Amino acid sequence: xxxxxxxxxxxxxxxxxxxxxxxxxxxxxxxxxxxxxxxxxxxxxxxxxxxxxxxxxxxxxxxxxxxxxxxxxxxxxxxxxxxxxxxxxxxxxxxxxxxxxxxxxxxxxxxxxxxxxxxxxxxxxxxxxxxxxxxxxxxxxxxxxxxxxxxxxxxxxxxxxxxxxxxxxxxxxxxxxxxxxxxxxxxxxxxxxxxxxxxxxxxxxxxxxxxxxxxxxxxxxxxxxxxxxxxxxxxxxxxxxxxxxxxxxxxxxxxxxxxxxxxxxxxxxxxxxxxxxxxxxxxxxxxxxxxxxxxxxxxxxxxxxxxxxxxxxxxxxxxxxxxxxxxxxxxxxxxxxxxxxxxxxxxxxxxxxxx
Ligand code: UD1
Numbered sequence: 625x626x627x628x629x630x631x632x633x634x635x636x637x638x639x640x641x642x643x644x645x646x647x648x649x650x651x652x653x654x655x656x657x658x659x660x661x662x663x664x665x666x667x668x669x670x671x672x673x674x675x676x677x678x679x680x681x682x683x684x685x686x687x688x689x690x691x692x693x694x695x696x697x698x699x700x701x702x703x704x705x706x707x708x709x710x711x712x713x714x715x716x717x718x719x720x721x722x723x724x725x726x727x728x729x730x731x732x733x734x735x736x737x738x739x740x741x742x743x744x745x746x747x748x749x750x751x752x753x754x755x756x757x758x759x760x761x762x763x764x765x766x767x768x769x770x771x772x773x774x775x776x777x778x779x780x781x782x783x784x785x786x787x788x789x790x791x792x793x794x795x796x797x798x799x800x801x802x803x804x805x806x807x808x809x810x811x812x813x814x815x816x817x818x819x820x821x822x823x824x825x826x827x828x829x830x831x832x833x834x835x836x837x838x839x840x841x842x843x844x845x846x847x848x849x850x851x852x853x854x855x856x857x858x859x860x861x862x863x864x865x866x867x868x869x870x871x872x873x874x875x876x877x878x879x880x881x882x883x884x885x886x887x888x889x890x891x892x893x894x895x896x897x898x899x900x901x902x903x904x905x906x907x908x909x910x911x912x913x914x915x916x917x918x919x920x921x922x923x924x925x926x927x928x929x930x931x932x933x934x935x936x937x938x939x940x941x942x943x944x945x946x947x948x949x950x951x952x953x954x955x956x957x958x959x960x961x962x963x964x965x966x967x968x969x970x971x972x973x974x975x976x977x978x979x
Contacts, residue, residue, distance in 0.1 A: 625649050625650070625694075625695040625696050625888075625889070626649070626650045626651075626652070626693060626694045626695050626696075627644055627649045627650070627651050627652070627694060627695065627696050627697070627698060627888065628651075628652050628653075628654060628690050628691055628694045628696070628697045628698070628736075629641055629644065629651055629652070629653050629654070629697075629698045629700065630653075630654045630655065630681055630690075630697070630698070630699045630700055630701035630727065631654075631655055631699070631700030631701035631702065631742075632651070632653030632654070632655050632674075632676075632700070633653065633655040633657055633662065633668045634655070634661060634700060634701075635834070635838050635839055635840055635877065636700055636742065636831070636834060636877060636880055636881065636884075637653075637655070637700045637701075638838055639836070639837075639838070639877045639878055639880070639881035640698060640700065640880075640881045640884050640885065641653065641671065641674065642671075642881065643878075643881040643882055643884070643885045644698075644885055644888075645671065645673070645674070647885055647889070649885075651673075651674050651675075652674070652675040652676075652677065652690065652694065653670070653674055653675070653676045653677065654677045654679060654681065654686065654687075654690040654701065655668075655676070655677075655678065655701060656678065656679060656680040656681070656701065657678055658703075658719075660703075660843070660845070661704075661840065661843075661845070665678075677689060677690055680723070681699075681701050681719075681723035681724070681726060681727050682718065682719075682722050682723050682726050683726075684726055684729075684730060687726060687727060687730035688730055688733065688734070690730070691727075691730050691731055691733075691734040691736050692734060694734075694736055695736070695738065696736070696738035696739070696740065696888055697727065697731060697736060697738065697739050697740070698739075698740045698742075698884060698885075698888050699724065699727060699739060699740070699741050699742065700742045701719075701723065702719060702720045702723070702742065702807075702808075702811075703715055703716055703719040703720055703804070703807070704804065704845050705804055705845035710803075712803060713803045716803040716804055716806070716807040717803075717807060717810075719807075720804075720807035720808065720810070720811055721807050721810045721811065721814070724741075724810075724811040724814050724815065725814050728814060728815065728818040731818070731822075731824070732818065732822050732824075737822065737823065737824040737825060738824070738825045738888070738891070738892075739815055739818075739819075739824060739825065739826045739827070740826075740827045740828075740829065740884060740887050740888040740891070741811060741812065741815050741826060741827070741828045741829065742829055742831065742884075743808045743809075743811065743812055743828045743829060743830045743831070743897070744804070744805065744808045744830055744831055745792075745830050745831065745832050745833075745873075745899065745901075745938045745940055746800065746801070746802070746804065746805035746808065746935070746938070747798045747799075747800055747805055747808050747809045747812070747830065748792050748796050748798065748799060748830075748938070748940070749762075749765075749798070749799030749800060749801045749805070749935060750762065750763040750764075750765070750766075750778055750799065750801070750935045750936060750937075751763075751789075751790065751792040751796065751935075751937065751938070751939070751940075752790045752792060752796065753778070753780070753787030753788060753789055753790060754787060754788040754789075754790055755780035755782065755783065755785055755787055756785060757780070757782075757783055757785060758780055758782045758783060760790065761780055761781060761782060761787065762781070762799065763778035763779070763780075763781060763787060763936075764778065764781045765778075765801060766778050766932075766935075766936065768932060771866075771930045771932070774867070774928055776866045776867055776869075776870065776930070776936060777936060778936055789871065789937045789939060791939055791940055791941040792899070792939070792940045792941065793899070793940070793941045793944075794830070794896075794897045794898065794899055794944055801933060801935065802933040812828050812897070815828065815895070816895050819894075819895045825891055825892060825893055825894060825895070826891070826894075826895040826896070827887035827888065827890075827891035827896055827897075827898065828895075828896070828897040828898065829880075829883065829884055829887060829897075829898055829900050830897055830898065830899050830900060830940070831875070831880055831900045832872065832873040832874070832875045832899070832900060832901035832902070832938065832940065832942075833847060833848075833849075833872045833873060833874050833875065833938070834847070834875055834876075834877050834880050835847060835849040835850070835874050835875075835876065835877065835960065835961075835964060836876045836877035836878060836955075836960060836963070836964060837877065837963070837964070837967055838877070839877075839964070841853075841854055842854060848872075848908060848911070849874065849911060849915070849961070849964060852911070852912050852915045852916075852924075853915055853919070853964055853965060856915055856916060856919040856921035856922075856965070857919070859921070859922070860921075860922070861916070861921070861922040861923060861924055861925045862912040862915060862916060862921075862924045862925070863924075863925055863927050863929070864908055864909050864912050864924045864925065864926045864927065865908070865927060865928075865929045865930055865931065865934075866908075866926075866928065866929075866930055866934075866936075867909075867926060867928065868907060868908055868909025868912070868924070868926045869907050869908075869909060870907065870908050870934075870936050870937060871905040871906065871907055871908075871936075871937040871938070871939050872905065872906065872907075872908060872911075872937075872938055872939070873901035873902055873903070873904065873905045873906070873938070873939050873940065873942075874902065874906055874911060874957065874960070875900060875901050875902045875953060876902070876953065876954075876955035876960040878954070878955060879900075879902070879953040879954060879955055880900055882951065882954075883898070883900045883945055883949070883951050884900075886945075886949040886950075886951045887945070887949060890948065890949045896944075896948075898942070898944055898945040898948075899940035899941060899942045899944065899945065900942060900945060901939070901940050901942040902942075902953045902957070903942055903943075903946075903953065904957065905937070905939040906957060909924065909926065911961065912924035914957070914958065914961040915961055915964070915965055918961055918962045918964075918965035918966070919965045
């Protein structure tokens with residue numbers, strides 16, 4: 625297929641680009657090389673055979689060039705992170721919501737009907753828990769008064785008893801709890817609206833915590849695996865927030881790339897969402913220990929600090945993706961963390977394996 629990949633110069637985008645090329649697709653990349661993600665834009669090298677357009681998805685003129693003649697669009701270009709400051713709200717709304725709306729309109733103008741969209745597990749908020757008395761319940765946002773007292777587990781909102789964490793499926797109602805999550809939920813709704821009025825096809829990829837070669841480092845948008853690796857390389861202990869028992873599903877970026885391309889190829893009709901995870905949740909404390917061991921560094925320090933916007937556990941059921949597209953994650957936790965620990969931090973450009 626001829627595929628337009630937006631955000632192809634980014635962390636996940638670079639791996640999706642490599643996977644598209646490996647599977648013999650013809651790729652055009654549109655990326656704005658935004659300065660908060662690409663402080664040295666000249667560091668991005670365009671792989672041979674790829675047409676690159678440098679521009680913003682909010683720019684209708686460049687979008688018309690970008691979508692011309694393509695069979696499908698993979699839309700990864702976005703402002704990522706968690707909304708570190710309230711002042712970031714307009715940028716999330718503009719970059720992610722307006723950007724997606726403009727892209728969808730350009731696709732409609734050009735008659736392009738297939739979209740694969742990057743979303744996130746954060747659209748589910750705290751997900752659902754199981755209360756011994758009340759069954760399946762949605763935990764309320766955690767209160768600062770509880771976090772200060774180091775009470776990190778969100779209780780049953782009805783009786784205050786502890787909850788057992790449940791894996792969320794794709795039909796779980798949204799509960800976005802920060803500006804980034806809200807913008808991802810909005811992108812999904814815009815795409816569904818577009819599909820209904822144009823007959824288009826959408827596969828939405830709700831990514832778990834993605835890690836691996838090329839992860840953003842030393843920026844406010846760096847994920848925890850990258851923050852811990854950078855600390856260990858300086859000889860410092862990883863600083864684990866809360867009590868370290870918060871769970872995430874850390875999924876390797878090459879597995880995320882293969883899932884995204886499988887959905888781009890395989891979703892030929894309708895609108896569907898897919899959770900993208902390894903299927904094996906881990907605690908943040910476990911991850912810190914794995915990285916400390918791999919780098920022979922100091923053991924992690926559990927600090928009891930917290931970030932108000934954080935949810936406690938994010939763990940989803942990714943079986944729909946496995947069943948529909950016969951996708952399997954290939955890179956295990958220990959292998960992936962060891963690879964991350966031993967990458968050469970001085971050569972980020974060499975981290976994506978091109979075919
Ligand atoms: C991450 C992504 C988000 C994505 C979501 C999907 C980043 C920055 N955020 O959010 O874009 O939509 O996964 O599931 O990649 N922590 C520490 N020490 C630190 C920093 C963080 O212990 O120095 C803890 C946090 O309190 C949290 C956990 O690590 O409990 C994960 O944090 P983070 O990597 O920022 O990711 P998420 O908030 O899960």
